[in-house]
Amino acid sequence: MVESPKGRDELVEVAVDLFAKNGFAGTSIRDIAAAVGRSVSNVYHYFENKEALWLAILEYSVKALPEKLHAALADKQDPLERLTALVRAHLEASVQHHRESKIFFIDEERLSPMGKRANRRVQKEVLEIYVGEIERLKAAGIVRTDETKIMAFNVLGVVNWHLRWFRPVGKLKEEQVFNEIIGFIMRAVREAPPGS
Amino acid sequence: MVESPKGRDELVEVAVDLFAKNGFAGTSIRDIAAAVGRSVSNVYHYFENKEALWLAILEYSVKALPEKLHAALADKQDPLERLTALVRAHLEASVQHHRESKIFFIDEERLSPMGKRANRRVQKEVLEIYVGEIERLKAAGIVRTDETKIMAFNVLGVVNWHLRWFRPVGKLKEEQVFNEIIGFIMRAVREAPPGS
DNA sequence: CCAAGGATAGAACGATCGTTCGAGTTCGCG
DNA sequence: CGCGAACTCGAACGATCGTTCTATCCTTGG
Known part of the structure; x- marks a missing residue:
């Protein structure tokens, strides 16, 4: 039912998972990149830094x-x-x-x-x-x-x-x-x- | 009223502070060592590793x-x-x-x-x-x-x-x-x- | 068909991480 | 005094961190 998201949205989707599981300090950009099967630099293509990703989650859902x-x-x-x-x-x-x-x-x-x-x-x-x-x-x-x-x-x-x-x-x-x-x-x- | 603890106890005391404030992943051994004004290796003299310190806190108080x-x-x-x-x-x-x-x-x-x-x-x-x-x-x-x-x-x-x-x-x-x-x-x- | 720009990757940076090591210093006790 | 144990330190290791850079690929509009 959930259509698999692409690009930026997929990153947010996966980051939610990892942040919820391991916390902010406990989740690395590399963890997130690996989980979506893309590269570290790709994450930085969409988000200025790690915290911008956190804020995007807040924006996105919470x-x-x-x-x-x-x-x-x-x-x-x-x-x-x-x-x-x-x-x-x-x-x-x-x-x-x-x-x-x-x-x-x-x-x-x-x-x-x-x-x-x-x-x-x-x-x-x-x-x-x-x-x-x-x-x-x-x-x-x-x-x-x-x-x-x-x-x-x-x-x-x-x-x-x-x-x-x-x-x-x-x-x-x-x-x-x-x-x-x-x-x-x-x-x-x-x-x-x-x-x- | 609390007599200032020495050695191992002082480490536990300070680690409680930092773990409570920054979490486990957010607190480094160096943070703790710096807060007690001792060296990193000194922490390892008393505790096998970071998690042993966490467990000691559980033992110590919780x-x-x-x-x-x-x-x-x-x-x-x-x-x-x-x-x-x-x-x-x-x-x-x-x-x-x-x-x-x-x-x-x-x-x-x-x-x-x-x-x-x-x-x-x-x-x-x-x-x-x-x-x-x-x-x-x-x-x-x-x-x-x-x-x-x-x-x-x-x-x-x-x-x-x-x-x-x-x-x-x-x-x-x-x-x-x-x-x-x-x-x-x-x-x-x-x-x-x-x-x- | 070609230029432009978004999407992606890999390598590398300096910093910091947990941890180890070897060597000094201090202390308690014979 | 002497000696072993406890304590303390600085340096260093390899791993990982956030972040940056450069170079490709892919798509798309003219």
Whole structure:
């Protein structure tokens, strides 16, 4: 179904794989060139340097995440429904672009200031979407904490952590896993019932 | 308060810093040697190779985590109290050994099979502690899910994710942050109240 | 059919990597 | 004091790193 890409795109495609597997410092230009069966200089024909390739990946796939999340919210009104849809869209995007998502949340201190900034910008954007939704829930009286940002971090922790353990090939059906995660989050955001 | 360590210990101490900041592939033996103001060969006097140094760090600090968690559980009976104590101990240990904890959950595929195994073993041990507690809660009728492992992953996600954003120097008091996180988790593990 | 420019390759650069070696220095203990 | 062990160092090895250069090939428009 995926038509095999050529030229520049094929490089990005393969680089995503290797960066996700070995990190930025752990992946050499030669690794990437060898994986596409082309020469080292060919990589430099398309990208100014190693970091430009990293940024191209961010451009290519990861930056689409905030848009997907916004799209999932577009037609929902009820705050609880909105958060559910947000988390579900986030989980689906993470599984669909598993390798890219892993890159997105790698903490690469070896990037240039520009590379770091690009990474942080995407992360911050996603965080703000979650904070916005939690504040909606608070306005609706469902969430009671004053620390909406901490709660957003906690939700993001659950969502992102599943990149570390979830494998689509496992015996559990994806849908069931998603429902467990969503249920966990939706219980957590509500204030504890008074009678307990 | 920390007496400055000598010889081998000083190397471990500094290596923890650099590995946590730059990852395994991103930290060179020369970096470490320079940071302690000694020679490269001196590092090799104490450690067979780079990975032995990594394993020494695991030995030195991270492997103590499961013991700390067990200790926090030792004198508690009530399942809810137990999970609260477990999470709190985990958070405290993570903050206290912030750099080591970051290393612990770095996904370093560049390690040898032996190094990977050591990392995974610690992670698995911690996971099993959480699964055990969640199954206690299930036996007590508080948790209702059948997927106790998924729930354990979710809890670990929240706990570990705070390494990514929490800074002890922030304006929020550590105690307050901990309480927010613990509250989040304790709400999430209970089944939703029937009337909602 | 030929010129131009994109695509590709191979060789080489200086830097840095993990690691080894041999030789000094210091230290503890008889 | 003497001697072996522990410690420390600088130099060097081969491998690999990111990057550059030059030269071909292939395609394509006039």
